[in-house]
Amino acid sequence: MTRFVVVGGGIVGLAVAHRLLADRPGDRVTVLEKEAGWAAHQTGHNSGVIHAGVYYKPGSLKATLCRAGSASMVEFCARHDLPYQVCGKLIVATDRAELPRLHDLHQRALANGLPVRLVDAAEAAEYEPHVAAVAALHIASTGIVDFGAVCRTLAGLLADGGAELRTGAEVTGVTDRPEGVVVTTTTGEVVADVLVNCAGLHADRISRLAGVPTPVRIVPFRGEYHELTPQRRDLVRGLIYPVPDPQFPFLGVHLTRMVDGSVHAGPNAVLATAREGYSWGRFSPRDVWDALSYRGLWALGRQHYRYGLTEVTRSLSRRRFAASLARLVPELTAADIVPAGAGVRAQAIRPDGTLVDDFLIVEAPRQVHVLNAPSPAATSSLEIARHIVSRLPLAPVR
Structure with a gap:
């Protein structure tokens, strides 16, 4: 039996723990969250968009995990009867000077294999009658969801699956010992064979506590x-975005x-x-x-x-x-x-x-640290979890 400890009760941490239970039956999974509840910070304060993956460099983790994550998030919500909608979005060029950047985005979206279409002003108005556009990019697969509700569902599945869920457990120390990675918290110690740091706003601090150099x-x-x-x-009607500079x-x-x-x-x-x-x-x-x-x-x-x-x-x-x-x-x-x-x-x-443009995941012996997971991390969370868990050791590292 391998003992896993996941630090962080946002959507990435909960998704990693959920994937561990699914892929590693018989192993022990503990989730540590310093707040009294789940999704208290980045996850619970975001815009609720299921991103398609338009903006990201083809072949990057963001591009590949966002595209896959968009589909798996929709499937998860449908399976667990969570409210969501695949409503699409418009990225709008409001003057002709923005058209080259809009066309570049179109090419990037096509390279990422996304269902997108360039539309003129009249077609843009069919989607959004009040928008000001000389042209727009319509992305059909963008959606909306309540990521807080997704987290509550994940936490329920973890509890039902036998994971140990500790809220109010702030990590104050991490020590690598022969018997395992000892994680000291405000509610006591936990010993792990593998530590996965998904602490979001404090992920670099957890990494430094664990003695793992952070490049950021x-x-x-x-x-x-x-x-x-x-x-x-x-x-x-749906989602209206500017052309990014x-x-x-x-x-x-x-x-x-x-x-x-x-x-x-x-x-x-x-x-x-x-x-x-x-x-x-x-x-x-x-x-x-x-x-x-x-x-x-x-x-x-x-x-x-x-x-x-x-x-x-x-x-x-x-x-x-x-x-x-x-x-x-x-x-x-x-x-x-x-x-x-x-x-x-x-x-x-x-x-x-x-x-850092891409997701940044740093691996060390018996440890994994997610050091950059901003948007589209919520969209990609189930696939980030799959990616991390697929790379973990199959047996305790002694």
Whole structure:
């Protein structure tokens, strides 16, 4: 019997534990989560989109696992009677200068084997009557779901399958001993033959606790959302995204109809003052020092400071936020949106200031560390789990 410990009760950690139970019957699986419940951070604060995989470099882990994960997530939701919808989305070019980038995205999507179609302004209006477009890319396989509900279902399946689920168990130490990897938590010690670190916002810290060198540091970026007022929800039928600018590190604000019928707008992207900093008022001296003492953040700032200032301005001004949305749907004004919470993205940054574009999984003896799993990790979670578990040792490593 192999003893597995998974650190992190977000969707990736729960999916890994679920895959372990499925593929390794008879082994022992323990999940450690520092919060009182599941999906408390990135998973529970995201936009609920089942991504198709348009943006990612062909052959990358993101591209391959997102495409497979989109299908497996839909299948999982259908099997467990969870609400979801495959509604498709439009990536919209609002002026002719964006057309070359839209065509590049089209070619990338085709290379990734996705069901996509370039449409003109009239065809775009058939999908989204209120959109402003000179052309658009329609991606049929994009969907929406409640990832929090997916996590609750995974946790239930784990409990039924005999896994040990420990909430309120913050990891404070990891020691590699002859008898196994000893994980010290606020609720006691757990000994594992294999440790899988899926701690999200704190994954690099867990890796360092375990003595595994990390090639990156996680820096938190807050993404703030608004939502359309109920009387203006009819302006958006599905998902409307801008054409991303490859010069900048994030996608830009977009519009997403959720499974409950609400329409979310955003997110922007501002440097957070805590790894769990969901508002300007949340401040962690440790987290701020961790970010500001890292030369990679300063290198990133030198490259993108103008973009960063724009994002901060949009964070502080509802009028500016609405103006960004109005590029996509001109009828929207500041009176049509209200604040709707925020999420924090755990962004892995290299020392030279470059963002890690792909999922980053670091392996060490008796340990696996997921050090970069931002969007589309929720979409890809079941396939990330399959990928990780397929590479684990078949017997205890002594």
